[in-house]
Amino acid sequence: MEGKRVAVGWAARDPRGVLSPYTFTLREMGPKDVMLRVLYCGLDHTDVHQMRNEIHLTIYPIVPGHEVVGEVMEMGKEVEGRFKIGDIVGVGCIVGSCGECACCKSNREQYCSKMVFTYNGIDVDGRPTTGGFASTMIVNHRFVVKIPKKLAPEQAAPLLCAGVTAYSPLKHFCRNEDNKNGGVKVGILGLGGVGHVGVLIAKAMGHHVTVISSSNKKKEEALQHLGADAYLVSTGTKEMDEAVASLDFILDTIPALHSINSYLSLLKPDGKILLVGVSPQDLQVNSSALILGRKTITGSFIGSIADTQEVLYFWEEKELKSMVEVVKMDYVNKAVERMEKNDVRYRFVLDVHGSHLS
Ligand SMILES: [Zn+2]
Ligand SMILES: [Zn+2]
Known part of the structure; x- marks a missing residue:
């Protein structure tokens, strides 16, 4: 030494x-x-x-x-x-x-x-x-x-x-020229370290932001403190049904194994899921959920x-x-x-x- x-x-x-x-x-x-x-x-x-x-x-x-x-x-x-x-x-x-x-x-x-x-x-x-x-x-x-x-x-x-992990794909994929018909509709899946800055960044970029979470626990905070436009509980069947084909992008920040098929249904045709949370196990995808609507699953690293x-x-x-x-x-x-x-x-x-x- x-x-x-x-x-x-x-x-x-x-x-x-x-x-x-x-x-x-x-x-x-x-x-x-x-x-x-x-x-x-x-x-x-x-x-x-x-x-x-x-x-x-x-x-x-x-x-x-x-x-x-x-x-x-x-x-x-x-x-x-x-x-x-x-x-x-x-x-x-x-x-x-x-x-x-x-x-x-x-x-x-x-x-x-x-x-x-x-x-x-x-x-x-x-x-x-x-x-x-x-x-x-x-x-x-x-x-x-x-x-x-x-x-x-x-x-x-x-x-x-966390910040650049959210910023980089939002900047790369959610372009302002797509900002027509009431703006780009972005879903933020998971409200943790990356998700919470993702909400702030997507809002500051001028997008319409929906937080998607497994429970109602963070609803008030997401809407009032972080300024999200909407909040969707992923376990609520009726809410999820009503939100089918409503989003252009979903920033998926969940750093664990989870099913993404129900989130694919939330995307409009040509919509994209942007994976940024690393799951130690492989995710499973229903191919029709992608094919019917020409949807994309992509990833982005920091x-x-x-x-x-x-x-x-x-x-x-x-x-x-x-x-x-x-x-x-x-x-x-x-x-x-x-x-x-x-x-x-x-x-x-x-x-x-x-x-x-x-
Ligand atoms: Zn990190
Ligand atoms: Zn190099």
Whole structure:
């Protein structure tokens, strides 16, 4: 450990996925790198899937966290001018890509075959990357975005994964030129971390927004606080029947196995389901539900670095406000438990710096 920078974080050490304090060394700073002191980090379902090895690729110990807001502490020679010491910056889900392929050259680096995840990826020194549940990170500046001045850092954290996950497909698929006959009708399926920012973003884009949820529990909040236009309970047969063929798009944010056939019936002909929540098991599709109406099931993975920067400025410009619950690091295992019961409005954000890890 001699001469190396030490970071203090929280790691899971086996598939039980329980997090506990963990000290490790960081890689060397390169000329293109930024070192940041982590201030806040969001918690999402992918973190839990990874901590428990539910995607079967986890390297233990694993230090999760990919909605990272930090402060620039140091930077490499080639980064000077882009950032200053003390700038508030963000890191999302990826920290590397080849930089040369067609995806990398067209602002789609999240689809590069050599893309490197922020944690549990392979870093330039051959060791696993470590995320924002830690005091410090070293990241190539290409994957670091600026946090606009008007955004509170804890507010910005969920935008770096959840926010761009909703923003990128809404921007890509739900085009304004389609905005005829009373506007684009967008359904948001699942009102969690991604869903709640999805409602705010789709509304700010000018669309008509229906929240689709399994119970009435979040109805008042969706309509009154998030500004949704309609609320549909997916278990209510009569409501679902009445809503058949009423939507142009459904942003499906459910990060678990679920049946999508009943949601396909909610789409108008040529409608699309945009999958953004990763289910560890395969989904089943009724082929006639797609064929009768020329419907599409498609997917979208986070967004590009350019989209990530864009959603932050969009948020600032539209004066949006995410709903977060800020907790200290030693609450993280309890936060995971509560998130799994949907007992959070709507995103846990860890106050990493305020938890005095080191
Ligand atoms: Zn590439
Ligand atoms: Zn995420």
